[in-house]
Amino acid sequence: MGNTIINAGDTAWVLMATALVMLMTPGLAFFYGGLVRRKNILGVLMQCFAALCVVSIQWVLFGFSLAFAPSHGFWGGFAFAGLKGVGFAPNPAYAPTIPFEAFMVFQMMFAVITPALIIGAFAERMKFSSFLLFTLLWTTFVYDPIAHWVWGMGGWLRTLGVLDFAGGIVVHTTAGIAALVTALIIGKRKIDRASPPHNLPFAALGAALLWFGWFGFNAGSALAANGLAVSTFVVTNTAASSAGLTWMFMDWIFNGQTTVLGTITGAVAGLATITPASGFVSPASAIIIGFFAGVFCFLAVSFLKPRFAYDDSLDAFGVHGIGGILGVIATGIFASTLINPHGANGLLYGNTKQILIQLLAVGVTIVYTFMATFIIYKLIDVILGVRVGEKEEFMGLDLSQHHETGYTLME
Amino acid sequence: MGNTIINAGDTAWVLMATALVMLMTPGLAFFYGGLVRRKNILGVLMQCFAALCVVSIQWVLFGFSLAFAPSHGFWGGFAFAGLKGVGFAPNPAYAPTIPFEAFMVFQMMFAVITPALIIGAFAERMKFSSFLLFTLLWTTFVYDPIAHWVWGMGGWLRTLGVLDFAGGIVVHTTAGIAALVTALIIGKRKIDRASPPHNLPFAALGAALLWFGWFGFNAGSALAANGLAVSTFVVTNTAASSAGLTWMFMDWIFNGQTTVLGTITGAVAGLATITPASGFVSPASAIIIGFFAGVFCFLAVSFLKPRFAYDDSLDAFGVHGIGGILGVIATGIFASTLINPHGANGLLYGNTKQILIQLLAVGVTIVYTFMATFIIYKLIDVILGVRVGEKEEFMGLDLSQHHETGYTLME
């Protein structure tokens, strides 16, 4: 593949970033797991670990190929299936200075965490067997094609010039919309009353690991240890902080005091929102984007959800869906070629076209994800049944699905 | 900025180190959080996350400039405010082979964790609003100037030749002294009786994350992935182990058995103590420094504190203050130009001058920090009141400050 040569520094960074993104899935497990009732903690942890196992294998076998092999229209086809041709040599179409296999494994961790994000919507009431099948099908028929459209060689949105640095469309919009769909179909939890998080420190631990891992997620997407990676890193941290502070103050204004759950939720919303923009915007823009992330996701969670009365248990839609969509649009506004010459300018820098592309991309993604997720859900519901029985739900997923309990009550 | 060129390996290392140092603040949150009463865990977590958010934004807006812009005497002025001129090109005055922005963000995480360290002193009894204000003011008027003196271009202690590789003065002495001041003014907790840590495993988790992150803290301060970084890494691990073992044996001698809390406290003391010396000393010196860290911090915590009867709840002064001061002095004794030719020799290697510089630097830092912290504290006490009411204290900070509880009691 030409006169490309592997750069050890870039490779070191991408490998490390891959490890960081891998850690985000367990991080998410604790972020979500701390928020559910004590009797459902294992249900959440299990789904996250299962997503890691299943998608890792799917990706090696054919997922990566579907997403990144040269286009066959809808998705990438099977040219790279079984990692054929994915070896030590770089593929300059994706990353010219690192082994192609490093790009593959970095992308794998994105494919892993995306279905895991959806867990927040149907937490505390989905059958584990159905979750397994759902993850496999959803990854194959939703994640892989959309990743191809946006990032794959020949993908139509990529060709159109859409900007999505680290997955605002591919990861957060898809997961967020899928969360909305599943929350709507699966219905509310039996005990509707808000239940306090059973272990908020676990949620904080999860948020910390997510923040930590997100440096790999975003700055790793530079696929090199260069100035762009650094800029992305800074912008990521800035947006998270800004959104965390914003949510803190929103809580104070609307509810009379600041909260830990609000602050960490804000930070995660900021991270989700900056994701597509992170490689294209300045720190100043990141402060603004973080602010809007805090405001809009707060409002979605506090007002939209009660208003429409769907039970997105852990706000996967409110945080990742809203955040992702917001971020994709923000990219069309704040992107600057001063930060990333391979990007484009946004509205603020006089380019009106970009935001239209962004809106188109996010719109198509929403529609496709909505429909495809709906079909997959219904299919599984026919085959296995998606929701656990009432008794299992009351008993908790830990006991009913896995015959285990999270904590002993006595020594 | 001349013919400097970015090295991907160095950049990869500094980015990774930055992520590691970022993780230390949540690590500290768990280290401290595990030690407080169950009803105050969220209070601690919240303060740590808030420090991360607030200082991240302050740093980007003007904090970095105050600390690292070319000197205007007391601090660095506003030349780099809003990250003006802090971009992809390296600044050889600080780090010639990585983007200047990488240096900026690496330093950011130091500014974040320093005020978080102080939390240990006033844990379980400070108002959250006052903490927010305290953090902002303290970072601006204590951390930023002192960072400038020691590390900034034109800083007077830097010019004098003080050695502080990774923040024994800038981070640990300042935080430790501020801890002592606040513990003295805020007064004892209402229930004076020792309360056992509510979740020692969390404290151990925090200690593990601190140790892990400290590799970034110290070895990242080499600002390159070179032999010095490796040496610093080794020395850091060695001092932590040595101090951990020492405390273990001190516990055994003075209290009749070894303890988990003692061992992890010892390790953290060793890490704090080696910090200023880590880029200048040999592994053999690190064993000795670790030993003294274990002995002195143990004695401070076990005898000094009860003697003077201040309530430094989690021993922020006893561990970071004593450790930091000890380390700065030890640097003047054990530093060797064989390890770091850009450093200096210490007493042991025949240079008597260095230790005088070290003593002067630490002395001035103590005096300035003491006074400035006192003023900031009193100011906030007038405006907002620093300490929560008796009822709030009994109720716990989680409920009284954040209307949340850490753990549910039932399913």
Add this chain to the structure above:
Amino acid sequence: MGNTIINAGDTAWVLMATALVMLMTPGLAFFYGGLVRRKNILGVLMQCFAALCVVSIQWVLFGFSLAFAPSHGFWGGFAFAGLKGVGFAPNPAYAPTIPFEAFMVFQMMFAVITPALIIGAFAERMKFSSFLLFTLLWTTFVYDPIAHWVWGMGGWLRTLGVLDFAGGIVVHTTAGIAALVTALIIGKRKIDRASPPHNLPFAALGAALLWFGWFGFNAGSALAANGLAVSTFVVTNTAASSAGLTWMFMDWIFNGQTTVLGTITGAVAGLATITPASGFVSPASAIIIGFFAGVFCFLAVSFLKPRFAYDDSLDAFGVHGIGGILGVIATGIFASTLINPHGANGLLYGNTKQILIQLLAVGVTIVYTFMATFIIYKLIDVILGVRVGEKEEFMGLDLSQHHETGYTLME
């Protein structure tokens, strides 16, 4: 040491990998700690931290030398004692592009975790003082020599051409066999009834940190940020996922449902099993190896252990022993010079010799480890007594050994 030059990218990767491997020991502490009774959590955490402290110092003083100094037959002698000659310059015999000291500290973390793995066998019933002595002696007389045989300059198994990329023999077989020996001699726990894990989320956290850290363990063993490191990284993740899924299905087949504990145990088994093979095999082979890891370790834990009625409390033998041995043999079958030209071909690629070498190496390791561990154990039993008294055991190690409790029962 010749015309070698330090590569910053490689150094960055090895430093980072070292930090990752360091984190595995606390990770293991939580993996094990979550599984014991609530009254023994600190006992486990303490042993892991103590292993980290003790072996870190031992390694610097003489352990590294025993393992990696040029051969004196049985072990490496004292040429590198006190890190003499272990400095900034690379040692091409081990790693030509990074400081020799980086190789030293990377290897240190392997020496740390190996004795910690054994803890699983005698959990809940060993005296802490005896553990300290055991760790020191075992590291010195078992780990160091065997590391020398397999990896040291002039080591006889290395000379023979054995393949052990990241420690299937050196780490997992030795720890696993030592676990079997100690479990056999120390005898069963007093309360024989299975006790549910006191905190399964902690075990899951531990497994996540182990998985995360294992990227450093295996891919770091490439000692450079090159294609081989990437390949190792991919293969590691693949085997873990494959084994996790396999155990999940084994649980489903044999016990009627999937479990969290099974899935994470499977993943760890897969990681242990792929370790020796990770630098020599393809992702496809990794899927197969992971599958066998899941099957065999599951059977060992579920049938072998009850059959022979030894009380390997946390299955250190069943997972690491069986996994390690399996992996060493699998290396002899699946290794391919297409993946690693410095390796060899295995049975599948037409080389029958390799598997014989592998079998010999693992056989000798088993015999030596068995005997040496037995002697060390008996020696300590005479001096200090290894097992705690019945009352201490009932009381739990936290209170009886450390006068601490893990969690408070009330606020």
Add this chain to the structure above:
Amino acid sequence: MKLIVAIIQPYRLEHVKEELYKMNVNLLTVSEVLGHGRQKGITEIYRGIKESGNLLRKIRIDIAVNEEFVETTIKAIIKGAKTGETGDGKIFVLDLKDCIRIRTEERGPVAIG
């Protein structure tokens, strides 16, 4: 006065509280207990080792009431807790000799409400 002690299924707590409030029984004390009754719990399995898990999580409710409220309270508990399946639990009624409201130091029936 009587002290009514009910052992119920954890997930019925909300319903029981609701029924009690309807009857103006607002004061109660709740704790988490483990119960061994006729109900067969789920067999837990850890690495293939079966834990018959004979102690199931239950909620215990303590309510001190004056005589005239005893039957109302019992009925309300039954209404909230009953599903008809084993494991629904038991109600125990004990004689209460005295009751003191700490805040006011009032004693006897008046202190109960």
Add this chain to the structure above:
Amino acid sequence: MKLIVAIIQPYRLEHVKEELYKMNVNLLTVSEVLGHGRQKGITEIYRGIKESGNLLRKIRIDIAVNEEFVETTIKAIIKGAKTGETGDGKIFVLDLKDCIRIRTEERGPVAIG
């Protein structure tokens, strides 16, 4: 013999214990419970959803005493627990038919102390 059951504010436990020890009441059993009384707790808020948090953490103390100690014990508890605010709690007094010290198999009043 009586079994005295006190429900108190968690943060008064230390004071109550102190008062009891002064009166030579040294034997007691403590547990953590949730109480619903007249006290309005703090409304907890999770992502904007208000949790009336009607179950507040309380401490339950069980003390078995001989008749002559009943009043002393009640007074000591009141002394330690009383702040005068709602939520101070209640004391319930039950008849104790028998008491056995397991270690010695002694029964009756002698086994209590």
Add this chain to the structure above:
Amino acid sequence: MKLIVAIIQPYRLEHVKEELYKMNVNLLTVSEVLGHGRQKGITEIYRGIKESGNLLRKIRIDIAVNEEFVETTIKAIIKGAKTGETGDGKIFVLDLKDCIRIRTEERGPVAIG
């Protein structure tokens, strides 16, 4: 009917349950409590500060039985719990006025078993 309340050492629970099952006493409710008795616990030490740790973990067992089972039950508990050392615990026997099985709404002695 009686309500038997036993406070025992945590690690004797298994033995006590075994003895009770032998006697066909299968229904019981267990909870974790802290006890202060004559037993001197281990002094806990946190950073050199000694915690006399006067509240030790204990297990509380509640068993409602019909009169004819009272002695059997007490004996079984003693058999399982007794080690002869301080800290073995106590058994308290209370009068049980009524007992209701929620599932069937049966009352009285028949509801106990």
